[in-house]
Amino acid sequence: MTLCLTAGEPAGIGADLCVMLAQTAREFPIVVLADQSLIRERAAQLKLSLRIVDYATTPEVTRLAGEISVCHIPLTVPAQAGVLNPANAQYVLDILDRAATGCMKGEFAGMVTAPVQKSVINAAGIPFTGHTEFLADVTQTERVVMMLVGGGMRVALATTHLPLRQVADAITAESLITTLRILHRDMVQHFHIANPHILVAGLNPHAGEDGHLGDEEIRIITPVLNQLRAEGMNLTGPLPADTLFNPVRLASADAVLAMYHDQGLPVLKYASFGGGVNVTLGLPIVRTSVDHGTALDLAGTGKVHAGSLAAAITLAAHMGGMENG
Ligand SMILES: NC(=O)c1ccc[n+]([C@@H]2O[C@H](COP(=O)([O-])OP(=O)(O)OC[C@H]3O[C@@H](n4cnc5c(N)ncnc54)[C@H](O)[C@@H]3O)[C@@H](O)[C@H]2O)c1
Numbered sequence: 477m478t479l480c481l482t483a484g485e486p487a488g489i490g491a492d493l494c495v496m497l498a499q500t501a502r503e504f505p506i507v508v509l510a511d512q513s514l515i516r517e518r519a520a521q522l523k524l525s526l527r528i529v530d531y532a533t534t535p536e537v538t539r540l541a542g543e544i545s546v547c548h549i550p551l552t553v554p555a556q557a558g559v560l561n562p563a564n565a566q567y568v569l570d571i572l573d574r575a576a577t578g579c580m581k582g583e584f585a586g587m588v589t590a591p592v593q594k595s596v597i598n599a600a601g602i603p604f605t606g607h608t609e610f611l612a613d614v615t616q617t618e619r620v621v622m623m624l625v626g627g628g629m630r631v632a633l634a635t636t637h638l639p640l641r642q643v644a645d646a647i648t649a650e651s652l653i654t655t656l657r658i659l660h661r662d663m664v665q666h667f668h669i670a671n672p673h674i675l676v677a678g679l680n681p682h683a684g685e686d687g688h689l690g691d692e693e694i695r696i697i698t699p700v701l702n703q704l705r706a707e708g709m710n711l712t713g714p715l716p717a718d719t720l721f722n723p724v725r726l727a728s729a730d731a732v733l734a735m736y737h738d739q740g741l742p743v744l745k746y747a748s749f750g751g752g753v754n755v756t757l758g759l760p761i762v763r764t765s766v767d768h769g770t771a772l773d774l775a776g777t778g779k780v781h782a783g784s785l786a787a788a789i790t791l792a793a794h795m796g797g798m799e800n801g
């Protein structure tokens with residue numbers, strides 16, 4: 477089996493990461509999904525030698541240093557490092573579609589994603605909030621869970637790319653129950669933790685301070701945790717988010733559920749930026765990603781770190797059952 481790697485926003489560092497990956501022999505076979513000329517040109521810009529093996533004509537995937545298998549997906553217009561162009565937004569989505577289809581058909585054991593620039597896809601008039609939501613749509617999965625792994629932590633989110641103003645309304649008993657069930661199940665299935673201990677953050681400062689600073693903890697979160705504990709889940713919370721992330725609490729936890737994006741991710745990224753992995757739980761396919769964005773300022777400069785990509789590939793291979801190569 478093989479993995480695929482989507483090259484992401486063509487003006488960003490995704491192409492750099494693909495070129496960097498090709499410089500050394502790979503443990504796991506991986507096919508880059510991108511425009512071949514983009515990868516070739518970025519290699520030249522980085523002054524790195526690279527032989528591209530066309531996946532369409534040579535489906536046997538190369539793992540050799542200095543070469544990489546590329547499944548050609550054409551850019552709409554030529555791309556320039558660091559310069560966004562909405563004309564290539566559909567190209568970015570074509571790559572993701574190809575990857576998801578390949579995973580669903582069993583052609584790929586999983587997909588690893590380089591970063592996309594959400595704003596330029598939106599600027600092209602295409603609604604898009606993230607890979608997480610896009611992949612839920614294309615695989616027709618009602619609910620998925622974004623989780624980042626890094627710095628010795630696993631941090632999952634009850635809501636993903638939502639304006640802050642909409643977050644409180646999105647925290648419902650139904651959504652929390654489904655999210656916690658997915659998180660619990662995938663901890664068991666993919667991370668081999670028999671009875672995962674999950675710390676659950678409150679929504680409000682000090683987890684609502686007994687209802688004096690918001691009542692979502694009393695009305696929604698606590699009843700959900702009680703219901704799921706009765707089913708056997710090992711849950712602690714709702715905990716104040718500002719004191720949840722301390723070493724003593726984290727030492728006993730297998731995962732944390734934060735209520736929203738910027739409650740959980742800044743903590744994890746402070747601990748592990750550039751080495752963490754974003755994984756989508758609850759999908760019928762395996763999907764992992766780098767923990768950073770498009771870094772337009774660094775595209776084509778040779779100053780990019782590829783540690784997060786390496787970690788994302790290792791986790792995808794593990795989740796896809798490829799440990800033995
Ligand atoms: N998986 C994804 O597709 C993904 C993840 C996060 C952000 N994004 C998108 O990326 C865009 C830019 O986001 P941002 O500016 O918040 O974050 P960013 O990660 O692109 O950049 C933040 C800072 O980190 C640096 N940086 C990022 N990756 C690096 C690497 N591999 N090596 C060295 N330095 C690196 C950048 O130069 C910049 O200074 C946004 O559109 C955002 O939505 C996409």
Ligand SMILES: N[C@H](C(=O)O)[C@H](O)COP(=O)(O)O
Pocket residue numbers: 605606607608609737741754765766767768
């Ligand atoms: N919040 C995500 C992160 O920090 O990695 C990022 O926006 C990417 O999200 P998607 O994987 O849904 O594109």
